[in-house]
Amino acid sequence: MAWLQNNLSTVIVAAVLVLAVALALFFTVRSRKKGGSCSCGCGGCPYSGGCKKR
């Protein structure tokens, strides 16, 4: 408990950072699953006609 009190600021900052990394990973994986990270989805891709995902 004393350790936690002494290192509270470090724990909070580390928790925020872990959350940020988790979010970054989540969005990266999600956009990958969507079929790439195009801002406009498959719409921007001329290969879309022959894309397996379609």
Place this chain on the structure above:
Amino acid sequence: MTLKELPIGKSASVVGVGGTGALRQHLLDMGIVPGVTVTMVKHAPLGDPVEIRVHSYELTLRLDDAAKIKIAEETDEPAQNEEEPPRKPAAHPGLGESGKNYHVKADEDPLPAGTTLTFALAGNQNCGKTTLFNQLTGSNQHVGNFPGVTVDKKSGPIRGYKNTLVTDLPGIYSLSPYSSEELVTRAHILNEKPHCIINIVDATNVERNLYLTMQLLELEVPTVLALNMMDEVRAGGGSIDVNRLEETLGIPVVPISASKGEGIRELIDHAVHIAKYQERPGRQDFCDPEGDGAPVHRCLHGIMHLTEDHARAAGIPVRFAAAKLAEGDKEVLKALDLDKNEQELLEHMVKQMETERGLDRAAAIADMRFAFIRRVCRETVVRTKESPERRRSERIDRILTGRFTAFPLFVLIMGLVFFLTFNVIGKLLSDALSLGIDALGGAVSRGLAAANVNAALQSLIVDGIFGGVGSVLSFLPTIVTLFFFLSLLEDTGYMARVAFVADKLFRKIGLSGRSIVPMLIGFGCTVPGVMASRTLPSERDRKMTVLLTPYMSCSAKLPIYAFFSAAFFGKWAALVMAGLYFGGILVGILMALLFRRLLFRGEAVPFVMELPNYRLPGLKNVGLLLWEKASDFLRRAFTVIFLATLVIWFLQSFDPRLNYLAAEGANADSILAKIAGFIAPLFAPLGFGSWQIAVALITGFIAKESVVSSVTVLLGAASVTTLLSPLAALPFLVFCLLYTPCVAAIASIRRELGVRWATRVVLLQCAVAWICAGIVRLLVLLCAGAL
């Protein structure tokens, strides 16, 4: 005589269209059919491609392709169809409206209440589909004054109509299965069976646009025709007899102006009505049983009788199937699964039609459609000789695509864009953002120190995140500014002219003129350059352009050139920097020639492109594009780049036993230094084999600017000349010019071409950079007499 030999300003009638496959079908679909009059408007400044006028619109094509089009003797008459004055205005048929006298109710099939009505938005390229889509749905899709901006479908509900869904399909000229866009549209309509097609037609060019309309009507899907740009027709003193057009085509016709929002409500009312009541087109039969087209009529109806059962079983409309079989569409033939006798009979019927008509199958069907369109236009369209927009475009084109003015003005315009982006507006904003990020980083650093946060965590946040993500983020204003100018150029219609002017040059390295846009952007930043390659119509051209864009020296490499040139070359610094830029272009050209020989054999796609009129760019549209680019960049900065900087920080801050190294900058004991020490001998033959330089090059992979910052940190107070010998400086700069693009550029290449190609780019560019730096090293040593 062929179209290639037609002098400028002269007109001639097309006798035959040679060639084979997709290009020939495309030329026929664009209206270059036997009997039509074409006028040679101009040649590009380098003599190729040429601009011709056909069906009152301008088309560009290469001389090689023009040589395949046979023409009769030239005349001085301009290309225009002789139209009779319109007859008495027809009564309003009231199609697609409640309570009118005439409805096509034969197969009316009202949908159950609560059904979500689906609409497909189909039309030619650059006719305003996306503008109409935005009007209908209230969404914010990017529109451009360049053919082919929409390359896939997008969907959204109609504003104020709950159970509706509109899909914006790519711009196409026909339903032939030759391009991915045509396949997307055809597959969407046939497989997803929308309740209604909203066919948008450019009213200033009805002839060519109705060609697609006729094919859509054959699909037997309820269709409403939106006559867009009616404001331009009116401004030019023209008119269209909407009632007669509606009666002739058997579908509701609504005049609109998508950009001004005129007629949208009426269009929605008609579309919802015919979708709800499933009012199919009143006409699918366009062939003439008499006259020249009679053999085509007999052939099509014969095929319909022959294949009706197969078409119904396959779920393909009978008339559409017959027309496609007559054209020689292999996909439809396969889908119908005809037996051997039926296939033989079909071929006999087509052969007989070709003999009697005197045209091959594809030309005969295209001719049948255009013959019908000519009849419709004669009865319904009063055209102006020339619209004000066209006159204005011709005046501007005399200068911007003029023989002696095109290239100097292009250099001037692009020079101005780059100057304003990298020296004035973009730089100013980027510097301001950098200051802001630095100030925020400083405040966060002080805050973390005051809160007594763990030192490693402080370093991770301040050096890793603020240093890494911050340095990439500071380029956001530059990228947004560059896209602002480029979208202005695109929206006005200038980019289409640039492609027209530069096509011949690019063809020599196996690309088409359209590739110039991504490459130019690449001088600013490889990431948007690679992204801009999406508008290229062929996979081959797109891949090749993406692979070549990183050879255009991006602006992030400029600090490296400036730093090392100032330290080593004194008054020759500017010359060295200019030489590096030209060196990048030269290696790019050599690589293009190599790619063409080894990887991408064959020719660039035919340059058959419509030249749009010059238009004033819409501020809202430009704003939307900028927002799209900025949000995309931010998303990447806070995902991929954020994660990558964490990894680099970790490698820089820990030794192989995972002990934290408190010293700032690259520590000789860090994992990164160990890896760099492992790689450093690779650079020894090039003259820069120290681990510090290897670390700088590795950090340059995250962002090119990091090369300078890494070297500065590692050197401390020492001079850069202690790290590199003067004889190694030039090879080092050449290596920096050519080695792997930064992680953001690699991520964009991965996004466009996949992981395999992105890996190949990294390896290939490192190899090319090593070889070129080695050659330069040898030359330098030879010149210095050290060998």
